Every structure is written in C-alpha cells, then in structure tokens.
Amino acid sequence: MVDYRKEGLVAIFEVNNPPVNSLSKNVRQGFVDGLSKATNDPEVKAVIIIGKGRTFIAGANIKDFGKPMEELMSSSPSLIDIGNMLEESEKPIICAIHGAGLGGGLELCLFSHYRLAVKSARVGFPEVNLGILPAAAGTQRLPRLVDITVAMDIISSGRHVAAPEALKYGILDQIVEGDLLKESIKFAHSVIGKPLEPRRLRNLACKSILYCISVIHQFCLKSVRNAADLSYEAGLMMENTYFKYLITGFQSFALRYSFFAERTARKWQLPSGANAANTKPLNVQTTGIIGAGTMGTGIAVSLLRAGYPVILVEQNQEFLDKGVDMIRNILKDGVSRRLMTEDRMKQCLKALKASVDLKHLANVDLVIEAVYENISLKQEIFKKLDYICKPSALLCSNTSSIDIDMNVYGKETSAETVATIMDFGKKIGKVSILVKSCHLFVANRMHGCFQTEAKFILEEGALPDEVDRILEDFGMPMGPFKVSDLAGIDISCRIQHEVAKQHDIELTLQTRFFRGERYSSLSNRLYELGRLGRKTGKGWYRYEKPGGKNAIPDNDIKDVIRIHCKELGIEQRQISTQEILERCLYSAINEGFKIIEEGVVDKPEDIDVIWWYGFGFPRYMGGPMFYASQTGLKKVYDRVCYYHKNFPYSSHWVPSDLLRRLSTAPNPVPITQWKTVLHSKL
C-alpha cells in the first residue's frame, strides 16, 4: 500500500509494502488514489514519493511474472498508467530514494520530475538477470536522460549503480546529506512553480545516436536503439512486444526461479528448530589460516579483501614465503585489472601476518585449516589448535573429501557457529549453503558422477573436445576435460590413490573395477605420460606452452585413448549428443535426488545454487534440479533406469527412490514441494 499524508504544501506518498516495497497491485492502486487526492487538493503544491523501511522500491513483484500473460497484461493499474499520471501531473513529483530503486522502481523515478537520493542508495535495471527487459518505458526513457551508451550499459549489464555514479550521469538531480525526507521537502519547496515541461522525459530526444551492430540482436539493446530510431510511442510498443516475448520464455522462467532459489537457500534451519531468523551470529574480527597452498592463499585473499586481518601459518618458511608471494601476486593482479586500488592492496598486505608457528593463532576468532587432504595431518592440527586457541574460537576445515565428523565437529556444530559461518560467508562476498557431512559433500559428490561419466564416455569412443563442446553448448562455462586440465590431472589421480590406499587397494593402468564399481584408469595413463594438464602444456588437450590457456584438440590423445582401451578390451562406438548430455547430467541429477533423500541438503534449491557458484551451471537453465523438473521427472527417471540397466556397475545409476516416487506422482510436483514427498505415501 501507499500511505498518504501532508506536510504543509507537500503531499507525501510513503510506499509501505515490506520487505522491499515491490510494486504489487495494492501499491500501484495506492499511487492512483494518492495522485487523485493530491491533484484535487488545492493546498498541495508538490508530491514526494519515498519508501518506508529498508528500501525505496525494488521493482515489480517478481512473483507476478508467473501469472498468465493475459492476467499480467490486464492487471490494472499498470506501471505505465501510473507513470503517465505522474509525468502529466501539474504538481512536481519528487522521488526520494534510499536503499534501492530498481527495475519498475527506477522506471517510476524516470516518470517523475525530480530524483534525489542518499549517498548509499543504488539504482538500476536488473531485469536482464530475470530474463526480461525494463518494460515500463525504461528502455525508452533512460536513453532520453543519459548518454545512450550509458543507458545500454545499465540496461544490458543489470548492475546496480551507486548514487554518486548515478548523479554523474544525471539520473539523479541531487545527493542528500542528513534526513532524506526533510531535505526532500526543502527541495520540493524550491521547485514549486517551476516549469515542468523540460522535466518530462518523453519530450526529450535521445542524447546521442549510437552505431551498434554487434549486439543489436539482443533485445535490451534493440529496444534502447529504438529510442533513437523510433518515436516514443513506437518505441514503447516494441518494448512491450519484446517484454511479452521474453517473459513467456524458458530463460526468464528459470532466472526468476533462480532469484528466489538464492534467497530460499539462505534460510538455513537445523532439526533443533534453530534457523537463520532466530540465531544470532558471533562477531568475527580476527582470522587465521593454516596452509599456504592454492586453497589457503585463495581464502586469505578473500578475507583480506573483505577487511579481515589474517595470520597465515605454514609448516616451513619456504612454503610460507611462496604463499605470501602468491597472495601478493593475486592482489597485484586485482590492481592491474582495476578491481582494487593500490592503496587498498597495501592495506590488505599490512593486514596479513605470516608465521610458521601455530601459537600465533592463540587469540584469533576464527581459524580455517586448509592443508593437504590427509586425515591424520588434519587431525593432528586440530588437536594442537584445541590447546592453542581461545575456547570461543571457531575451528573450520576446508575439505572436499574428508568426513568432517572425523575431523572437526560436524554433527555437533552449534547453531551459533552455523549462524556465524553463514554470516561470515556473506561478509566475505561468498554464498554459503549449509550441507550435512557426506562423502565428498554435495558439490564433488554430484560433480564426481558428471566427471566419471564423461571419462567412461571417452573409453566408449568420444573425444575430450567433443564431450566438452556438447556440454559448453548446453551452457557450462567449461567442459569437464578443460576443467580437469585446469585443476591438474595429478591432483585427481593422487586423491584416487589416497582413497584406494585406505582400502588396501593398489590402482594400476589395468584396473577396471574398484570396490565393485566400474573404474576408468584413463587419467592414470595421462599421469604416467606426464600429461598433467595446463601446467605441463599437455593433458586432455595440448596448450601453446606449459601454463598456457588455449586448449587445442590434440591428435595424440586420440591414440592414447584408443591404445589404452584396446589394451583393456573396451569396445569403442559412436556416441550421440543426447547420450553424452544425458549421461553427464542425469547421473549427477540422480545423485542430487539421493542427496535430498538423505537430508544432506534441506531443499533442491540449495543444490542448484551450489552448481551455479561451484561449477558455473547456467542460471538461465535454473540449475540441475530445476532442469530436471522442467525436463519431466518421468523422462529423467526412465533414462536413469535405462542407463542403470546398461551400466550396472556404476552405483550413480541406481535410481533414487525419491526420483522414482516423484516420477510416478499423478501430477508433476513443483520443485519447492519435493521435500514433502519424502514423508508422504507417494
């Protein structure tokens, strides 16, 4: 709703629709009612639009976009109707922005005559992130206010523009210090009686004409271009046509799902009843990291960038010095890529202390162990930390394959610790997902199926670049073999050997089964040949030089695979694109259903978020679990059963019971309800 009140000559519309003042129907109606009151009240000489609570207006209510097109389009009053009323008002309309003025929120501002904001406010058109374009005249009005290249950038990037930058472009008229409402009232008095015609953007011409060919096909850009080429009315009509087309597409549907999935994933809860809303995080001020390898230094950089002091500990001076050099180089690279200033880099380096003695961690609030994946080494470190660190210190482990319950606390982790770590993750700019301990955790457990199937597919006749191309065409940023070359083939081989050793098994080039499961020794063959990936200039691909970045399909690898498979008696055949996609994706998805079934994650959305951030799974596909829901669970289940029959020695093809039950439901169960099936008779 919109609360209406008067302060002297000024009517104040206070948008009051928590949590973010989205433009739901009652808010839109509130504007119409308010405008009618203000217009008919001779005492009112100006109007201020302001947001109650944490923000100005975060745009249209995204949930409305799930409604049928007819309902959406006929939902009155529309934003454009309101906008027109604002623009045509004979009394100046002033938007007073704090928090965020996004999407439809910014469009309302552009219909208004003046825009003020506090310094911390942000404005922008994030619609592209939802697979749509600003369709309440945003693409027609912004280029009439700012340079068309700036409009293109803002609309096509979806980025939030900070108030000082928005002021520079002319999107804002003034940045306000002190109380926003009081200052806006003062401003309103200063513009009462001034001509409004020059403030009505529809009457202005575009700032400049842009010659833009390479991106013209993209809808946002096409629409902005229309602002230069067509009349305002014709531009608006096209904007509406593009909007209708985009909003009904799969990508927008998936991106809207992604928006809410990310927010749902933040809402962790424990069986005890503790959750994100009722548990207060501790205040972490100082941190320590053990291990100055790739992981440890990467984590150190994130913490330093977020403003935390870090004590980095390594077992010997040589490794420590190398680690500090790595950190320095990463930060310097940030400066050269203009991600941080030289001064900021110096501050970060000043906040870094390095030591070979764990005792220096005695007073830190949080320690992250990031040493090599070796359970005895990790246990020894935590034993020492138990004595050294203060009792309130949080002890964290960076591991992707070791059972956390054997290492530091897992099952026993307190709600307060969970809250602190989730909060800490956010503060260092990461997205944290709460998962229970399980072998390889969620990301590697699912991705392991994906990678393993990719290797089996090579054994059966496909080539690395063929598999990579198919998965990249699907939308993955890098195919599994490019990823493997980047990570280093020796790393996965070493982990496999370590696991085998724990079971008293020796893996050789002839090994075809490991603990009853089909096993591919192809990576070990590459390891023996010294083809370790990018770092040696050869792996599944060849590179222009050791450490090179350009993956070039290599004829030699064909022979390596062919000879290896011949030796092992594996027959090769032509494999279709569909089979490659299904085997990589469905094996991981089936594992995802098992992960939900076991309660390792709280909800399917958690898995999808992990895949976007962990593996770059395209958000416009929604994530593997959403993708499965859209493909149809019956189809996915049938194919999983088919592959299980054909590949009985891979446990990742044993169909998940949850998937089976969901696939037989009389009506498709929406992804948000899958969990309910766990406890039902379905």
Ligand SMILES: CCCCCCCC/C=C\C=C\CC(=O)SCCNC(=O)CCNC(=O)[C@H](O)C(C)(C)COP(=O)(O)OP(=O)(O)OC[C@H]1O[C@@H](n2cnc3c(N)ncnc32)[C@H](O)[C@@H]1OP(=O)(O)O
């Ligand atoms: C108008 C009817 C349709 C007619 C169609 C005709 C033509 C089209 C006309 C207009 C089209 C306009 C397009 C748009 O405006 S699309 C929306 C553009 N805006 C956004 O994408 C902003 C999204 N929100 C955010 O970026 C953030 O929420 C932010 C505002 C920056 C605040 O961040 P933070 O403080 O971190 O809070 P959360 O992100 O956790 O959000 C809090 C809760 O609010 C929910 N939320 C946020 N924004 C929206 C929204 N626009 N619609 C619905 N719900 C929203 C969010 O899910 C959180 O909910 P919960 O607490 O339950 O998780």
